[in-house]
Amino acid sequence: VTAGPTVGDVGERALLARLRARVPPPPEDVPVGIGDDAAVAKTPRGALDVLTCDALVEGVHFDRAFVEAAAIGHRALAVNLSDLAAMGALPRLALLSLGLPPALPVEDFDAILGGLLDLAARHRVALVGGNLTRSPGPLFVDVTLVGSVKPRRVLRRGGAKPGDELWVSGSIGAGAAGLAWLRRRADLGGAGEALPPSDAVRDAVAWYLRPQPRVRLGVIVARRRAAVACMDLSDGLADAVTQVAAASGVGAVLDAAALPRHPAALELWPGDGSIDASLAGGDDYELLFAVPARRRRTFLAAVAQAGGVPVTRIGVITPPGTGVVVRDGARERPLPSGYAHFA
């Protein structure tokens, strides 16, 4: 509820001026930032460029009814930081492409930008360019992120071999649990306000709204060459394991009992339900690694160096043709499928 002006009221020039006033001056290695036909940046000597691009669309990736504007900006950058982390790359530069419904309050425009810039500052990422346009439909926030990695340190999805251990950072199911709880409360309307979250749910909601991508972990594991394959969990763990196995031409088996399910997932989906929910749920932005057994010590040293992020061994890579399964006691079954963007 706002009585302030909308982006349609103030127009593109005014929005650009607001944006320019908020964006810090570009660092020394960016001779041309926002305000020309394109940005210009020096690339670190001997490093490769790493490039990714991910869009958040209203009604598909977020619901403005329960995702505040600052969280939208945060998440739009976070999903891209997570992709670079999964390559072992240090993020450097971002471009922001916004599609704005004319009825969007200017206050929300400011908050989206603020959420993005706060996270960018924390990772020393410079916003160097982008695009503003009107959208006659949903709000969309499209971020392109450019980072650097030394050759031979790139973490790819392929490269896992039978016998390699599968490790995951943090916990799984937090994103799904946070979203489920926010939806449940929104569905209850005014009555939802009376629904007090447990500490676990509060934590999951915070993670859903402001995930903290594992940038330092990805970069340090890559530097130490402690893993042979990596992918982030943007579409869930089941999807990540499936993609790593496919890209590596191998199978995989996960141990259901070992999965580090977030306590909010256990609370919202009691019993075995939390296994599937945690496997299939997206928005976790943790990292999945394939680590040769002989590199385990190096991997754990890298994790310790990255600081503060626990990792859990959740399974093992199996020979080609064995499929991708989860083992639950004596039972083996195929992995549930991940988030389907067009479903």
Add this chain to the structure above:
Amino acid sequence: VTAGPTVGDVGERALLARLRARVPPPPEDVPVGIGDDAAVAKTPRGALDVLTCDALVEGVHFDRAFVEAAAIGHRALAVNLSDLAAMGALPRLALLSLGLPPALPVEDFDAILGGLLDLAARHRVALVGGNLTRSPGPLFVDVTLVGSVKPRRVLRRGGAKPGDELWVSGSIGAGAAGLAWLRRRADLGGAGEALPPSDAVRDAVAWYLRPQPRVRLGVIVARRRAAVACMDLSDGLADAVTQVAAASGVGAVLDAAALPRHPAALELWPGDGSIDASLAGGDDYELLFAVPARRRRTFLAAVAQAGGVPVTRIGVITPPGTGVVVRDGARERPLPSGYAHFA
């Protein structure tokens, strides 16, 4: 009119597979292309990265009623090529972020991609990554383009000085005339089919649908350091002159009689109307240069080397505080304003 499947019918995985089948294998300097968390690319030795990002949104930048799918893909890349050309940068890599309404025919998805890839091939640009998502509203096509330029060859908007000559490539008003004619025909419905375009209009429509950005011209002018400022005409000539003057802290005067108005603009807006229409109309994707008088010979040699693109001297940079005006005989008036994206 199509009886084929829609993107909602086939889903994200199938679309990704179609895309991968169509995209040529990445060049040698791109060790990781589409299919991982991010793309990885070598940067040319001693060159700077140049980055731009521009989105085309249905209902804002194009109307699917009269812009065929292949032209949408072409234009989405062309607008970005034009931005890099204006920096003097050679384009190398593209990322494509698509927001797809589920009802979009798969045939149109293929054609959008085809239009983009055809233009990319012509400029040796590799499509190395991107994102596919559903859009609950308009189709949007967001392209990020990365190119290279040597230090000290970057063409910026600022840098023009009083006395510098203003030159523009090609003709102006073609984009606006092409669009106006397409709209006029669409408004007539079935009766529009009977509206035969003149050769000039046919040419303008072709330019509107498939503009040819002046990549070679921008790169060669930059290499020879034949201009001190440059900008592309995506939002019209009046806007470009205004922006270059503002960034350079100077004024400018244009000579109305010298403006290389496209014959279709003269046909659609007879008399003086074509001056304003050509100045304010967007979608031209020509380049505006500020050239010191003593560099004129070098500039014209660069133009000759680029081949095939005429240039016209249209005005001169004036001292700070003199404003940005167009001189029409004895009359001087402020430039009409360009395309307003939120209007």
